[in-house]
Amino acid sequence: QVQLQESGPGLLKPSETLSLTCSVSGASISSNYWSWIRQSPGKGLEWIGFTSSSGPTYYNPSLKSRVTMSVDTSKNQFSLRLSSVAAADTAVFFCARSEGGTYPYFFDSWGQGILVIVSA
């Protein structure tokens, strides 16, 4: 059974960089597509983008200028960096797995989510 677990700081100040890691067990990070999705009261579920060990990566244009994703195959983890955070970035961040073609398809495994609050 695939399990995903997000980790990282839960509180940030405006202008700081958010760094989250998703640890994957029960599946190889070398297969499939790995996404980050966030959920805030004001905007519902928002797909941030995906990465893969084989190369393809895509960031949502709404966040593209601030997002970087990467994969660490030696640790079976993938990560998200979101720079210059503001209060509007306060959300629960989920990592998720999917299969896909050019882009990911549906998300069949999710992490439990991590609440990130941006506040001075």
Next chain:
Amino acid sequence: DIVMTQSPDSLAVSLGERATINCKSTQTVLYSAINKNYLSWYQQKPGQPPKLLIYWSSIRESGVPDRFSGSGSGTDFTLTISSLQAEDVAVYYCQQYYSAPLTFGGGTKVEI
């Protein structure tokens, strides 16, 4: 971006009755060459991540009760819970994966 609009925002259904949730996309999510709709449904309970229920618009994920069914094609889709159970109280989301960025509907809250 493809915008997904769900209706209603919320609905109250008696135990054992049918619940119907609608999802409409601003452009087709049907890839006609393979006759597949790039549309999925999720269930989210408080404090939990979304759980995949339906993919390719009508295929139930393994372990999902058969009271859940998905239908529709093109731009109009429906999730039906044929006989609502207490454990089905949740928020339901549709999601398109036809084109990037992948997008979700705003959610429909189902209550007893």
